[in-house]
Amino acid sequence: MNAYVAQVIDNVSKKNANEPEFVQTVKEVFSSISPVVDKHPEYEKADILNRMVTPERTFTFRVVWTDDEGKVHTNTGYRCQFNGAIGPYKGGLRFQPNVNLSIIKFLGFEQTFKNSLTGLPIGGGKGGADFDPAGKSDAEIMRFCQSYMSALYRYIGPDIDVPAGDMGVGGREIGYLFGQYRRLKGNFENGVLTGKGLSYGGSLIRPEATGFGAIYYLNEVLKHENDSIVGKRIGVSGYGNVAWGIMKKAAELGAKVTYMAGPDGYVHDEEGITSEEKLNYILEMRKNDPMHCEPYADKFGCEFVPNEKFWGIKDVDIYMPAATQNDVDIESAKKINESGVKYYIEVANMPTTNEALDLLRANKNIIVAPSKAVNAGGVGVSALEMSQNSERLSWSKEEVDKELHRMMVNIHDASAKAAEEYGLGYDLVAGGNIAGFLKVATAMLEQGIF
Numbered sequence: 001m002n003a004y005v006a007q008v009i010d011n012v013s014k015k016n017a018n019e020p021e022f023v024q025t026v027k028e029v030f031s032s033i034s035p036v037v038d039k040h041p042e043y044e045k046a047d048i049l050n051r052m053v054t055p056e057r058t059f060t061f062r063v064v065w066t067d068d069e070g071k072v073h074t075n076t077g078y079r080c081q082f083n084g085a086i087g088p089y090k091g092g093l094r095f096q097p098n099v100n101l102s103i104i105k106f107l108g109f110e111q112t113f114k115n116s117l118t119g120l121p122i123g124g125g126k127g128g129a130d131f132d133p134a135g136k137s138d139a140e141i142m143r144f145c146q147s148y149m150s151a152l153y154r155y156i157g158p159d160i161d162v163p164a165g166d167m168g169v170g171g172r173e174i175g176y177l178f179g180q181y182r183r184l185k186g187n188f189e190n191g192v193l194t195g196k197g198l199s200y201g202g203s204l205i206r207p208e209a210t211g212f213g214a215i216y217y218l219n220e221v222l223k224h225e226n227d228s229i230v231g232k233r234i235g236v237s238g239y240g241n242v243a244w245g246i247m248k249k250a251a252e253l254g255a256k257v258t259y260m261a262g263p264d265g266y267v268h269d270e271e272g273i274t275s276e277e278k279l280n281y282i283l284e285m286r287k288n289d290p291m292h293c294e295p296y297a298d299k300f301g302c303e304f305v306p307n308e309k310f311w312g313i314k315d316v317d318i319y320m321p322a323a324t325q326n327d328v329d330i331e332s333a334k335k336i337n338e339s340g341v342k343y344y345i346e347v348a349n350m351p352t353t354n355e356a357l358d359l360l361r362a363n364k365n366i367i368v369a370p371s372k373a374v375n376a377g378g379v380g381v382s383a384l385e386m387s388q389n390s391e392r393l394s395w396s397k398e399e400v401d402k403e404l405h406r407m408m409v410n411i412h413d414a415s416a417k418a419a420e421e422y423g424l425g426y427d428l429v430a431g432g433n434i435a436g437f438l439k440v441a442t443a444m445l446e447q448g449i450f
């Protein structure tokens with residue numbers, strides 16, 4: 001490995017030893033860019049890598065709210081404005097009890113390269129809170145969001161930093177966050193958030209964009225292998241917003257999701273989760289209880305395996321981890337390697353541990369695609385939402401979908417080309433990291449030392 005790259009990884013590992021997820025993602029991205037740094041000594045001269053692993057600004061804030069019984073609760077909010085070299089900071093907010101600085105920084109670092117891959121002018125950022133939305137009433141969610149935005153609003157804006165949703169933050173939360181921003185600022189600046197409702201500047205297709213984009217990307221991988229999506233069976237971990245978009249688009253293109261997994265176990269639906277009735281039921285089920293997917297198996301009479309993950313099953317063609325980080329560990333990766341399944345398409349942010357990813361990438365019979373490319377259609381359509389807001393108009397469904405499709409084809413092709421240029425063959429993981437990195441590095445170099 002390039003000595004400068006190794007030295008930066010070593011620095012980060014020591015300095016951020018209490019931030020394991022962040023260290024993990026830095027190692028993953030930077031191990032791919034070693035040949036690029038060999039070729040470009042100017043990066044070391046300008047210390048680009050140490051600058052890239054140091055967020056431009058990170059802050060935490062107090063979020064106090066009152067529950068329906070009148071009890072006062074205190075949470076910690078976060079926002080990490082990681083890299084603004086190619087555009088305003090852009091990235092979601094995650095509300096989950098396990099949120100901490102390490103998780104926010106890993107997501108912000110990944111987001112920087114992902115956003116660069118979209119080809120659109122957006123920098124990288126991420127935020128959230130250690131708030132648990134499970135079991136909260138609508139009024140409690142609203143009060144939490146209002147308190148959260150009261151602390152954040154001074155530091156964001158359409159040309160500064162544009163948050164969106166992530167786990168625990170969907171259309172409802174974005175609505176309350178935007179309402180409070182508007183109330184505090186006394187203006188209508190809807191480009192400050194994306195993932196908004198259609199009545200106040202949201203974009204068509206944004207809720208489905210991450211899942212649809214993942215299938216468009218998968219389609220390019222299949223084409224590259226002279227294969228076709230028609231008739232393919234897909235195992236998806238997760239059944240949230242992103243997994244749902246995958247199910248829907250897969251069905252539209254003639255494939256089917258036959259496995260889905262939740263925190264309580266997994267469902268096997270050999271017929272495929274393809275009908276409108278099934279897709280609608282999943283939305284209903286999730287609204288009532290986001291922790292259990294077993295009711296689906298009960299309702300549609302299919303197999304449910306409690307407390308297990310499905311990694312290792314042989315009766316699918318494609319695995320798509322779409323739940324959360326580090327869902328696939330080394331033991332799961334061994335099972336996947338033995339399953340004979342050819343395509344491993346990451347969807348959730350960092351769903352694979354580094355060890356597991358190395359093992360899968362070493363298997364020449366498996367094609368691995370990285371989440372920062374595969375799931376980039378979500379933030380990509382967020383950037384299209386920003387464009388629509390600044391133009392003060394809205395695009396048709398067809399226009400947004402066409403742009404999303406074009407973006408995913410470009411991301412796939414740019415990743416394949418970057419890997420090819422560095423003599424790495426069809427390595428989508430390295431290629432995605434290299435292509436994302438180059439644009440950010442160039443922008444930083446051209447803007448001078450700071």
Ligand code: 2IT
Pocket residue numbers: 090091092093111162163164165166167194349375378379380382
């Ligand atoms: O991980 C992600 O890319 C997101 N949560 C979406 C971010 C966005 O700004 O739409």
